[in-house]
Amino acid sequence: EAGVAQSPRYKIIEKRQSVAFWCNPISGHATLYWYQQILGQGPKLLIQFQNNGVVDDSQLPKDRFSAERLKGVDSTLKIQPAKLEDSAVYLCASSTSGGSSPLHFGNGTRLTVT
């Protein structure tokens, strides 16, 4: 079984620029998550999708972050404009049935904002 795929692996941008991350979940996984992991901390949920609908985006800074999951498969997370504090690893995860089954994570995109 192929794992969760994410790209790019690394990204360096200047503040106020925009950036996008892509995620392809495990085939058949209906639930998709984006997490932000700041160095030294545990992952923090940004947004959760069930198929192509948003289940929870309460911790997504909507003035600058947006995410979509067209067709209920792949997903993109965008930041525009980026701030220095957005420097983090952005992790995508998927699962078969929300919070009652393990999440499978990709290796993340490491974003550095200078």
Add this chain to the structure above:
Amino acid sequence: GESVGLHLPTLSVQEGDNSIINCAYSNSASDYFIWYKQESGKGPQFIIDIRSNMDKRQGQRVTVLLNKTVKHLSLQIAATQPGDSAVYFCADPSGSARQLTFGSGTQLTVLP
């Protein structure tokens, strides 16, 4: 605030010894817990999970113990190996939509 939290940010053990990583949770209604291992430069990797109707669950070299009375769970790693060096997280679906919430992690270092 956090629903789950780990007791120690770092733990060092000798190769071959057993490791015990502890985690406390605050929500008495939590019914499912997962342990993840995160190696440097990688995403968290599922290790083992346990549901609240169990007190103990064993995997390959790992055992999770759940004490609902004191809201505590632990991950035990037998015969710790260098490849076990990583950050370990406990997590539970404590969000309103059962979103998985992570603790702050314990860095396990295996000494030769």
